[in-house]
Amino acid sequence: xAYLEAVxxxxxxxxxxxxxxxxxxxxSFLEDxxxxxxxxxxxxxxxxxxxxxxxxxxxxxxxxMDRLNSIVRYLEKKLSDV
Numbered sequence: 622x623a624y625l626e627a628v629x630x631x632x633x634x635x636x637x638x639x640x641x642x643x644x645x646x647x648x649s650f651l652e653d654x655x656x657x658x659x660x661x662x663x664x665x666x667x668x669x670x671x672x673x674x675x676x677x678x679x680x681x682x683x684x685x686m687d688r689l690n691s692i693v694r695y696l697e698k699k700l701s702d703v
């Protein structure tokens with residue numbers, strides 16, 4: 622769950638400005654207007670820097686980056702492949 626807490630904290634601090642009331646593990650960042658396309662790039666930069674990974678262009682899909690749960694699954698798979 623360390624991934625979950627780190628990503629949750631990043632989203633809350635950078636996009637929700639400390640208000641986590643609307644953020645659940647299944648909240649869609651895009652549908653709910655929490656993160657826009659520029660925000661996705663910020664999120665990717667955070668993931669790459671924090672976890673020393675490279676997010677490939679073909680991995681930038683909603684199934685990997687649109688919800689806390691999907692990011693955690695992505696990180697678990699990506700880091701197990703390293």
